[in-house]
Amino acid sequence: MRILIIGGNGTIGNKISQYFKENNDVIIAARTNGEFNVDITNSQSIKDLFDQTGQVDAIICIAGEAKWSPFNELTEDDYYIGIKSKLMGQVNLVRIGQQYLKQNGSITLSTGILADDPVVKTASAAMVNGGIHSFAQAAALELENGHRLNVVSLGMVEDAFEKYKDYFPGHNPIPMQKVINAYVRSVKGKINGTIIRYYE
């Protein structure tokens, strides 16, 4: 399989890329230092990426950001950071990416537990995650050529837990093997329109 991983050199992206590289042709794209560079907030940059990669069997996105801040400090513009990146960046990846996806290919997006079980300072981050869940369920109804679209929504992952644990009091870290398996279920399975939730 030819698999494009956007955000393939981040904390999760690294593990996913290593796993798939064992038996697949993996292409790593990232904001910087990827085999290809892409800015997912910019549709033209996404198109340019696919013009360079050509057709693929699977697209995995583990990229996109949103502003974390106390609710009373989040400005209207702050919300648009997440809207342009993690929300519309991933929507545009599906819109544009499906044109470069082989028959029966899959797209896997990434969100997180905030969509369902938020913590403080995440009004904006939770919003974009929840938007992607509902978008994916809806868009999956209309995909053509056997294409599939799923979302991986994880709790705080083991490899990032030390860094983020103070933001998630009482949350349990997700073992990296389960993280990998979530993406494998989407790419290698037959599910479509599924939110793969691994919360411990």
Added chain:
Amino acid sequence: MRILIIGGNGTIGNKISQYFKENNDVIIAARTNGEFNVDITNSQSIKDLFDQTGQVDAIICIAGEAKWSPFNELTEDDYYIGIKSKLMGQVNLVRIGQQYLKQNGSITLSTGILADDPVVKTASAAMVNGGIHSFAQAAALELENGHRLNVVSLGMVEDAFEKYKDYFPGHNPIPMQKVINAYVRSVKGKINGTIIRYYE
């Protein structure tokens, strides 16, 4: 109670307004033909509204739109219709409205079944509904002064069913009494951060 209903002259808004008018001081705002006119896509218009109404005990929003279109015809700009109106319009209502809300006051937003159970042509509409669900759960964690924030998410309501039933094959209409009760639960109850789902 002094209750501001934005979108108070629409299909659902009319019924809600009639109910609350029996025992409350109800102010109707709408895009056109309200006691006060407001464009929720514009933060300044929202501020101007509250500067005119002054403090209220409850804010109910039954306004906001999104573009319905087949997934392959939705442009990036089309998604921003819903983002600016039903998504950020309601987010801005909470951001700004809380400053005009009395102690222990409530804000009630509106979404719909598409967030959880979408139909075709609703990739954009589902997205903004789902975004509001997660936003409200997160923002509710940080509200001050005893303020509460809930969302009413209904299936196709009885009064709009003839008009929309072809878009929702097999969906069951929600009786208008249940529609009213959903808003009453939020305004008169003590719940906070709840998505009140009435799907039949």
